[in-house]
Structure formats: structure tokens, C-alpha cells
Amino acid sequence: MRENGKMKNDYKVKTENITVDYGEKRALHGINLNISSNEVTSLIGPSGCGKSTFIRCINRMNDLIDGCKVNGKILIDNEDINNQNMDVVELRAKVGMVFQKPNPFPKSIFDNVAYGPRIHGTVKNKEELENMVRKSLKRAGLWNEVHDRLDASGLSLSGGQQQRLCIARAIAVNPDILLMDEPCSALDPIATAVIEELINELKERYTIMIVTHSMQQAARLSQKTAYFHLGEMIEFGDTSSIFTNPKHEMTEAYISGKIG
Amino acid sequence: MKTNNHINTGFDEDLKSLNNNIAKLGGLAETQLYETMQSLADKNVYKFNKIINRDKKLDALEDEINKKVVEFLAIWSPIASDLRNVLVAHKISSILERIGDYSKNISRRSLIIIEDNNFSTLPVNIIGLGEHVQKLLHNVLDAYMERDVDLAMEIWSQDIDIDRLYLSLFKELTTIMHDNPEEIKDLTHMVFISKNLERIGDHATAIAKQIYFLVNGSMPPDHRPKADFNID
Numbered sequence: 001m002r003e004n005g006k007m008k009n010d011y012k013v014k015t016e017n018i019t020v021d022y023g024e025k026r027a028l029h030g031i032n033l034n035i036s037s038n039e040v041t042s043l044i045g046p047s048g049c050g051k052s053t054f055i056r057c058i059n060r061m062n063d064l065i066d067g068c069k070v071n072g073k074i075l076i077d078n079e080d081i082n083n084q085n086m087d088v089v090e091l092r093a094k095v096g097m098v099f100q101k102p103n104p105f106p107k108s109i110f111d112n113v114a115y116g117p118r119i120h121g122t123v124k125n126k127e128e129l130e131n132m133v134r135k136s137l138k139r140a141g142l143w144n145e146v147h148d149r150l151d152a153s154g155l156s157l158s159g160g161q162q163q164r165l166c167i168a169r170a171i172a173v174n175p176d177i178l179l180m181d182e183p184c185s186a187l188d189p190i191a192t193a194v195i196e197e198l199i200n201e202l203k204e205r206y207t208i209m210i211v212t213h214s215m216q217q218a219a220r221l222s223q224k225t226a227y228f229h230l231g232e233m234i235e236f237g238d239t240s241s242i243f244t245n246p247k248h249e250m251t252e253a254y255i256s257g258k259i260g
Numbered sequence: 261m262k263t264n265n266h267i268n269t270g271f272d273e274d275l276k277s278l279n280n281n282i283a284k285l286g287g288l289a290e291t292q293l294y295e296t297m298q299s300l301a302d303k304n305v306y307k308f309n310k311i312i313n314r315d316k317k318l319d320a321l322e323d324e325i326n327k328k329v330v331e332f333l334a335i336w337s338p339i340a341s342d343l344r345n346v347l348v349a350h351k352i353s354s355i356l357e358r359i360g361d362y363s364k365n366i367s368r369r370s371l372i373i374i375e376d377n378n379f380s381t382l383p384v385n386i387i388g389l390g391e392h393v394q395k396l397l398h399n400v401l402d403a404y405m406e407r408d409v410d411l412a413m414e415i416w417s418q419d420i421d422i423d424r425l426y427l428s429l430f431k432e433l434t435t436i437m438h439d440n441p442e443e444i445k446d447l448t449h450m451v452f453i454s455k456n457l458e459r460i461g462d463h464a465t466a467i468a469k470q471i472y473f474l475v476n477g478s479m480p481p482d483h484r485p486k487a488d489f490n491i492d
Binding site: 215216219243244245246252253255256257258259 | 264265266267268271337338339340341342343344476477478
């Protein structure tokens with residue numbers, strides 16, 4: 001079966017009728033959104049529209065919030081992530097996350113990246129661990145800047161470097177999916193450009209979902225864009241169409257900075 | 261489409277200023293064409309130099325619009341219909357400047373023809389073609405200001421009438437050339453005048469196409485009627 005010219009099986013993530021409630025308050029109202037493999041999908045929308053809540057469903061981060069209830073079906077590689085047999089630790093290794101503010105551990109650069117492989121036991125010995133740390137730092141575009149100071153604290157790096165360290169930490173456990181929640185909002189334009197370039201390279205290996213408030217960033221980075229408003233997904237489609245000729249008036253008003 | 265104001269009022273002010281300049285350039289282009297054809301019909305040689313000199317105003321205004329477009333893109337990074345608004349303004353300003361050039365060229369040739377004074381009457385169709393083109397330009401500028409796609413598409417489909425008038429005029433002029441070889445210089449200028457008018461018609465059609473893009477975000481399907489250009 002085909003949908004938008006793509007085989008349905010190509011979807012890495014499928015979500016059906018996702019609702020999220022924080023106590024009495026409904027934050028997401030029945031979201032149906034399918035995410036293609038090896039693409040960047042941007043989620044845009046005003047603050048409080050539910051885009052971060054949505055991506056936190058994908059690695060069950062909402063489980064950690066008291067009173068938060070998620071309903072609906074989320075399939076990753078056709079496997080329901082909310083089924084009782086799902087190992088959440090394993091899920092979070094498969095679905096890495098990078099946050100708005102870089103949050104390296106107060107450990108060395110090496111130990112920050114080695115942390116995941118160590119606790120997940122994905123490496124057999126020291127040599128494999130060192131290889132994994134090197135590979136992850138290279139993929140995160142940080143190796144050339146830190147290879148001679150791996151013992152230095154992760155906190156000694158600049159903001160942009162710290163964010164790339166967090167990306168290296170996320171990819172060190174061989175994830176399939178990377179969730180990025182405003183990964184550049186705390187960075188200057190140069191560090192932002194470096195991260196954007198990195199995301200563009202990373203999509204060759206990973207499926208990426210990014211929450212951003214920068215329309216230009218969404219337009220530059222992603223192949224697909226979803227516009228959220230008050231917990232509903234208003235429009236989803238090819239980024240090129242969304243930013244040149246959106247179908248919905250609300251999308252047009254939001255991306256153009258118009259009074260809605 | 262909603263025409264809500266932007267949260268940044270400076271955005272709307274800059275866009276309004278850009279659109280005002282396009283309206284001004286459109287008005288100048290219309291005046292140039294109108295006065296050119298009027299002076300040709302009246303054989304009024306005194307007007308032509310004024311028209312030729314006024315073309316500099318159109319060039320300067322186009323330069324100003326280009327500068328404003330660059331500033332607008334750099335400052336506001338417009339997207340969706342806002343981006344189309346700016347791109348279309350840029351494109352239309354360049355078209356209007358070209359229309360000004362054609363009017364100037366017609367004025368130069370008209371001046372030569374009238375000063376030579378070798379012929380008794382102009383072919384009637386040359387004035388008729390001019391009137392038709394003026395109407396087309398006037399209507400397409402109205403359609404642009406009103407974002408009227410229906411009117412723009414009507415104009416788009418009318419270009420064939422201009423083509424037919426031009427072909428008929430071309431044949432008439434070449435026949436006169438054949439019979440009056442001593443007037444060949446003036447008649448050649450008239451062929452060029454006719455061609456320039458036909459080109460202005462094409463440019464009006466190009467503006468119509470831009471209006472469609474501005475409103476719909478896509479180009480119109482290219483199935484408009486075209487004249488058979490058999491000029492043997």
C-alpha cells in the first residue's frame with residue numbers, strides 16, 4: 001500500500017490516535033503521524049501546543065511525569081512500544097534524546113560518551129569501548145576538537161561543543177531514532193550552523209524528529225514538517241510545501257508571524 | 261486566504277512601501293505607453309523627448325525596488341505567501357521597467373517617422389494595437405493591486421488577440437513596403453513599433469501569470485491559446 005508515494009512499511013514510527021493527559025488537562029488530542037526512516041521531521045507550533053509532549057511519547061519519557069497518561073498506539077518498526085513486554089531502558093537506547101540545554105554529565109568527555117555503552121553492556125572490552133567513543137565523537141563532529149583532551153571535563157566545553165557531546169552520548173548506544181527538543185535554542189549562530197550540518201549528516205544513519213521554534217531551521221533541515229496547535233496536529237506534509245504554500249490558514253499565519 | 265496583519269508591524273509597513281512603489285512604477289509605465297501612442301496618433305513631436313527622458317525615472321524606481329527587496333529578504337526572511345509577495349513584486353518591477361523601455365523605443369522610432377514626414381496616414385491598426393495593449397496593461401495592473409486571479413486569467417487568455425493584431429499589421433506593413441519601396445525606412449520603424457507593442461502584450465501576460473502564482477502558489481497550466489505565427 002502506498003501513501004504519498006512511499007510504501008507504508010517505510011515508516012519508522014507510526015502513531016495512531018495519541019492522546020496525552022496531564023491530570024485533568026488534555027495536552028494532545030488524537031495525533032496520527034507517521035515518521036519516515038532516515039528523514040528529518042520537524043515539529044513546529046507555538047509554546048504549549050504539544051510538540052515536545054508528542055516527541056516524549058516516542059521514548060516513553062512521559063512515563064516519568066506524575067499524572068501523565070498516554071493513550072493510543074505507537075509503533076516503532078511495527079512494534080508497540082507501550083506493550084507490557086517492552087524494556088523501557090532498551091527503548092530509550094533505541095530512541096536517543098537531545099534536549100534544549102546541553103546537559104553533559106559532570107564527568108570527562110570520554111566518560112560522557114562511554115556512559116551509555118557501559119550501562120547497556122553494548123561493548124565487550126576496553127578496546128571496543130574506546131572505538132565506540134571515537135566513532136561517536138567523530139559522527140557528532142567533535143573528535144577533531146577534543147581527541148587530545150578526552151580526560152577533560154565535559155563541562156569545560158563551549159555550549160555548541162557540549163550539545164555535540166550530548167549527541168555523541170546519544171548515538172554511542174546505536175540508536176535508530178534521535179529526538180531533538182530545540183537542540184539549538186541555547187546556541188549562538190555558528191554553533192547552530194555546526195549542529196544543523198551535523199543533523200543533516202546524521203539523517204543518513206538515523207531517523208530524526210526535531211522540535212524547533214526557528215522556522216528557517218525547520219525549512220533548512222527537515223524533509224517533513226508537522227504544525228501543532230493547542231494539542232492538535234493542524235497540518236503535516238513535505239517541508240517544501242509547508243513553507244512555500246501551506247494548505248491551512250493557521251499554518252500560514254503561524255509560520256508568517258501573523259496575528260491569528 | 262486570510263490577510264491578517266503581522267505581529268511585527270514593521271513587516272507590514274515595509275511590505276506596504278514595496279507595494280506602493282510597484283503601484284507607482286506601474287502608473288509610470290502606463291503613462292509612458294499612453295503618451296507615446298497618443299503622441300504618435302497626434303503626430304506630436306514635442307512630447308517624445310519628454311517621454312524618452314522620463315524613462316530614467318522608471319529605471320531609478322526599479323533600482324529602488326530591487327534594493328528594497330534585498331533589504332526585505334535580509335531583514336524579514338519572509339515565507340509562504342509573504343515570500344511570493346516579495347518575489348512577485350521583484351519580478352513585476354523588472355517587467356514594468358522593460359515595458360518602459362519599449363515605450364521609449366517606440367517614442368524614438370515615432371520621432372523619426374514623424375520628422376521624416378514621408379507618409380500621409382499611419383496604418384489604422386497600429387493605433388488599434390496600441391489601444392488594445394494599453395487596456396491589457398491597465399487591467400493587469402488592476403488585477404495585481406486587487407489580487408484578482410480571475411481577471412488575471414482573462415488577460416492571460418487575451419494575448420492571442422494581440423498576436424493576431426500584430427500579425428495582421430505585419431502583413432499590412434510588408435505589403436505597403438512592397439508597393440512603396442521609398443518609404444521602407446519608416447515602414448521598418450513601424451514594424452518595430454508593432455513588434456514592441458506585441459512584446460508589451462506578452463509582458464502584461466507575464467504579469468498575469470505572476471498574479472496567479474502570487475495567489476495560488478503554483479504556475480497556471482500552460483494551455484492558453486496562441487496565434488499561428490505564419491508570417492510568410
